[in-house]
Amino acid sequence: MPNSAGHVKFVMPPIGSIGSGLASYRDLTRTLTDEKSTLYSALSAIVYMLQSLNRSPFLLGFLSNHEQVRNMSRVKRRNTHPGYWLSLKNVQKKDDKISADNLRFMREVIQDKYKNKSPLKVSELQIEKTEWDPKTKRSGVIARNIGRQQMWDKDGNKIVCTVLHVLDNHVIRYIPPEEYVKTSRGAIHFKNKTPLGCLVVGAEATNPEKFTRQYCNLFAEVGLMPKKTLSRFIITPNAALPPCTPITAGHFLVGQAVDVYGKTVDHGFQGVVKRWGFKGGPASHGATKFHRRGGTIGTGRDKARVWPGTKMPGHMGSERRYNRGLMIMRINMKYNVIYVKGTVPGATNSIVRIFDTLLPLRKFKEAPPHPTYFPPEDGTQKEEDIWDSRLHVFGSPSISV
């Protein structure tokens, strides 16, 4: 609440729990500290805050505790259908039997068509020299989670790492901020914010016969083989890349923090104990048929119905989540593999997206490879396997004299 100087202080809520409310608080603190605060501005701040109350369940609970806050149990958690605006991707009809000779010929045609369009040499790409600044948002990367591996630090402590294989990422196109804001997705994303650009990146080149013509046409302009996975990365205009640019594991640095976005493991239909962490009932002492059940689902008095959002058994998992602030322990440049400390949403062999972290205390202090990593022109490569300094490198002697 306003103090004597007229500044209004807010407790920064934990990141991730509030959606759009966060931006409004940030804007608010910025305006109040920048301008000379007066009583008038403090009052207008209170009015603004009260107006934003209905947008923020957290603040609601913070100010008036008698209202129950129902969060993730009330939200629509997943949809399995693709967006109506997307072009049909997979072929709907099976080919008639084509002779073996013809199949061989078609494979030759595909190879001839796409072999010249593999990663272009850096000198052939027109990359504008742009400066990195702390506000830059770089592109992310599409990777596959190939399992878990342990690393040990020099004191002998085990560190469980997830191994992420950075697939053959190529930039498909760059959509500048003015254009992206006009799209339906961009309009939602940048409703009250400054618009940023969008980089469309594809990974996992596949046989064009598996996809429809409309889907293949998305890649035809740049002459790339159609990719299985497409992703959009929101970037600042100074991090834009031209089409056909390859993005590899070298895009990241060992020791940086990343956010990994993926779809969680699908547990299927699960009961209330596993899904919501209920305690259930006693295993013995005469409990009849009440070991893993939910118990009561309402009061019976006020409202006299089951409230929407009541925690019950149902589909668990297969939801999109971020694991934030994971540190990169090791990068293998030859095989494009990143070892990330901790675990990542999703099962083994699932596709994830890796971004530079947005946690403020773990962001870059020095410039990373900007806009992305390119192998040096004089042929000297970065070392093949880069380890974090505190890790014990496999194969090296355990005692160094």
Add this chain to the structure above:
Amino acid sequence: MAVTRFQFLSTFSRQFSSISNAHIVQPKLRIEEIRGKRISIFDKEYKRQQSLIPRLEKIEVAYEGFDNETTTLVMNKGVSTPYNCAQHISEHVMKNSVVAEVNGEIWDLHRPIPSDCTLKLLSMKPEDQHQASLVNKTFWRSCSYLLGAVVEGSFQDDISVTLHSFPPANVRSGSFVYDVQLSLDDWVPSLNDFRQIAATFQKFVRQNHTFQRLDIDSSVALKMFEDNVFKADQIPHIATKSSSGNTVTVYRCGDHIDISRGPMIASTSLVGRCSIAAVHRLDSRIYRFQGVALPSEIYINHFAFGILETRARKLNPARTPELKSN
């Protein structure tokens, strides 16, 4: 009135011009009139030929079907067609038959059978290699014919379209062809133009017209094609090559009638996906329209079809029409 004055002018110029008659303007309305006239001549001739049959006689048709099973069908002489025989067998055979083989000779499905014979009905996927190549040629010939039918009606009213001819079907060339004379100098069609012609082709084909065959005397043929200079030129040559020395074979598909020697497919419903690949300009206003198509029964993915389209864009090496300037 403008119409009569114009008609007078065109007849005037036709009688007295010594330059190549190819520069006469034929507005779209006239093309429909021409077609109507041709159809009336066709119908009259057809009725006349039907009336020549005094009394229906019966013939025995030995149909060789699946697994070399032979069935004897009793059909009407000179009236029943292989399509009628198919109707006796099954709906699947009726819908999927492309051409027939009557006594080993390839035969249109809607052409009357003159005497006792053995009959085989060929579909789009025959097992025999020789049969497959015959069916393929028939399909390509029919597609050339259809291309001509569609192109004639595709242009704006002020552009004259005169169909010249189409060369014999050659699958190895990669495309089916129709040579057309347009009153356009140096026309370079855009991608959109190709798509539009292909769309018109598809629309025409979806109307499921059957190919009706008729053998006519060369004089009747000349009357039918008197407005088409090139066809009028070709008819005497074609007639001399025929078995009787005087007959010309014409096919009717929907509203369009054209001259062709060989058998055609049963109906346009058998044509599936098609694409107009290229239009090459041969000398002096004659354009070679090239296309590629697939039967409706056969489906291949877009990439494979794209390879066929790329191949069809190359100039077809078939014989170029010689323009005779009178």
